[in-house]
Amino acid sequence: xxxxxQPDGIDLPFPSEITPRAIFESRRDxxxxxxxxxxxxxxxxEMASRAAFAEPGVQRLAGKPNPNYVVPDKPTAxxxxxxxxxxxxxxxxKSSPARYAPAMKTRPWTVAIEGEVKKPMTLDIDTxxxxxxxxxxxxxxxxxxxxxxxxxxxxxxFSELMKMVEPTSNAKYVEFVTAEDKETMIGxxxxxxxxxxxxxxRIDEAAHPLTLLTLxxxxxxxxxxxxxxxxxxxxxxxxxxxxxxIVKIRFVREQPHTAWNVAAPNEYGFYSNVxxxxxxxxxxxxxxxxxxxxxxxxxxxPTLMFNGYNGVAPLYxxxxxxxxx
Amino acid sequence: xxxxxxxRRLAAIKTVVFLLCLLPFAxxxxxxxxxxxxxxxxxxxxxxxxxxxxxxxxxxxAVTPLRRLSNWNWxxxxxxxxxxxxxxxxxxxxxxxxxxxxxxxxxxxxxxxLKRPFILVGFTAFVLLIPLAATSNNRMVKRxxxxxxxxxxxxxxxxAPLAILHFWWMKAGKHNFEQPxxxxxxxxxxLLLRLIWALKKRWKERVLLRGAA
Numbered sequence: 207x208x209x210x211x212q213p214d215g216i217d218l219p220f221p222s223e224i225t226p227r228a229i230f231e232s233r234r235d236x237x238x239x240x241x242x243x244x245x246x247x248x249x250x251x252e253m254a255s256r257a258a259f260a261e262p263g264v265q266r267l268a269g270k271p272n273p274n275y276v277v278p279d280k281p282t283a284x285x286x287x288x289x290x291x292x293x294x295x296x297x298x299x300k301s302s303p304a305r306y307a308p309a310m311k312t313r314p315w316t317v318a319i320e321g322e323v324k325k326p327m328t329l330d331i332d333t334x335x336x337x338x339x340x341x342x343x344x345x346x347x348x349x350x351x352x353x354x355x356x357x358x359x360x361x362x363x364f365s366e367l368m369k370m371v372e373p374t375s376n377a378k379y380v381e382f383v384t385a386e387d388k389e390t391m392i393g394x395x396x397x398x399x400x401x402x403x404x405x406x407x408r409i410d411e412a413a414h415p416l417t418l419l420t421l422x423x424x425x426x427x428x429x430x431x432x433x434x435x436x437x438x439x440x441x442x443x444x445x446x447x448x449x450x451x452i453v454k455i456r457f458v459r460e461q462p463h464t465a466w467n468v469a470a471p472n473e474y475g476f477y478s479n480v481x482x483x484x485x486x487x488x489x490x491x492x493x494x495x496x497x498x499x500x501x502x503x504x505x506x507x508p509t510l511m512f513n514g515y516n517g518v519a520p521l522y523x524x525x526x527x528x529x530x531x
Numbered sequence: 532x533x534x535x536x537x538x539r540r541l542a543a544i545k546t547v548v549f550l551l552c553l554l555p556f557a558x559x560x561x562x563x564x565x566x567x568x569x570x571x572x573x574x575x576x577x578x579x580x581x582x583x584x585x586x587x588x589x590x591x592x593a594v595t596p597l598r599r600l601s602n603w604n605w606x607x608x609x610x611x612x613x614x615x616x617x618x619x620x621x622x623x624x625x626x627x628x629x630x631x632x633x634x635x636x637x638x639x640x641x642x643x644x645l646k647r648p649f650i651l652v653g654f655t656a657f658v659l660l661i662p663l664a665a666t667s668n669n670r671m672v673k674r675x676x677x678x679x680x681x682x683x684x685x686x687x688x689x690x691a692p693l694a695i696l697h698f699w700w701m702k703a704g705k706h707n708f709e710q711p712x713x714x715x716x717x718x719x720x721x722l723l724l725r726l727i728w729a730l731k732k733r734w735k736e737r738v739l740l741r742g743a744a
Contacts, residue, residue, distance in 0.1 A: 398706045
């Protein structure tokens with residue numbers, strides 16, 4: 207047998223040979239599930255056939271497709287949607303979240319719901335998963351930077367959660383607070399934003415049927431870089447309004463101080479509705495590049511008002527959307 | 532440490548530097564054919580060409596100080612090539628803007644330039660680079676005369692800060708100043724060295740003049 211040795215006599219594995227921690231841990235998770243499954247008497251064959259075990263670490267979560275929420279556009283490739291992300295807690299580069307986020311532990315996970323509600327409560331992720339029937343909705347996603355994707359999300363309307371906690375009449379806004387895990391979120395070391403990440407919606411925006419409390423995408427649980435284990439998706443607003451990896455939801459009286467709005471108020475408004483008529487100071491918002499489709503030989507495609515979700519227009523009747531951008 | 536390569540050696544060094552300078556471009560071509568430029572290839576190309584313009588600008592500006600500190604006068608023989616590669620990547624960077632952002636609609640492009648300060652600054656830096664690239668050959672040096680040529684090429688002391696400002700403003704909206712600070716410091720040091728040396732020279736000349744009087 208041929209044994210390769212380093213000239214210095216010290217045998218150290220290449221970094222690329224070491225199993226990434228996330229995969230290592232998910233393997234344990236897999237074995238545990240397998241054991242639990244056999245104890246519970248469920249068929250091992252059925253378990254092994256589940257997509258959850260075809261791709262280690264990615265658990266299946268397929269909601270019933272809701273035909274009212276589909277778009278004619280082709281969904282973005284899973285690979286693009288999971289490797290090209292803005293999640294500044296895991297670094298400012300688009301490729302950083304896919305690299306660093308898998309180390310974040312998403313179980314156990316709880317979401318505290320507090321503030322102006324009759325029934326404040328802390329829900330763990332398993333409760334959230336069962337709170338309402340999961341449905342699949344295909345939404346457009348428009349990033350403030352001028353690119354867009356089409357993503358099948360798995361979740362249920364945020365209003366289902368609101369029904370449960372019963373906001374008081376003082377609740378005018380909802381604030382979403384993202385996790386602040388100093389160990390895995392390497393981006394927290396830099397003061398790019400005033401951490402933790404805070405986003406917010408007006409209460410009627412939050413209650414709108416389009417606003418989706420999201421637990422999965424592409425028929426699987428959310429990958430960490432896409433905001434696991436639970437996030438919000440608000441398809442008519444620029445992507446950064448849809449807070450990821452939520453640990454706290456607060457119902458409040460005043461407009462929340464949201465992260466990007468605090469960092470650069472002239473560039474990122476509180477509302478940040480997708481609006482082709484209101485330019486970002488550094489680029490036009492009139493058009494966008496669809497990831498995976500718009501390439502070298504085509505013009506960028508026009509951006510649609512409210513990202514094409516015109517049903518939300520009544521929420522803003524009488525408002526000057528140039529002023530409240 | 533004295534190192535003065537013989538002409539043949541120098542030619543070899545120049546060839547190696549030339550090929551190295553082409554690597555970032557080769558990366559784009561290779562990546563373009565092998566789906567290796569990520570989910571948003573057009574953005575990747577825009578950033579990559581911008582980054583390499585700055586790298587090469589810094590290297591070009593580093594030639595004179597390095598030469599002075601090391602007494603490696605032959606380094607000067609690489610300066611023109613580095614400067615032209617700076618222009619090459621700046622041109623590609625501008626082309627990505629005209630192509631990917633405006634699909635060759637020059638009027639729309641110019642409107643965008645005037646509307647957005649960070650683009651205006653970058654565009655100005657690029658336009659100012661054109662006369663430098665155009666007068667880079669020996670014939671033009673002769674035609675202009677060494678003095679005038681040198682004055683013209685001092686434009687780079689305006690271009691470099693404009694390029695840094697362009698990069699700085701581009702990153703400002705996201706409070707991501709790590710890279711702009713690095714590039715800015717490098718350019719600042721390279722320009723400051725020149726300023727210090729120029730002041731020293733002037734001071735020396737004055738002392739000499741006084742001595743002669």
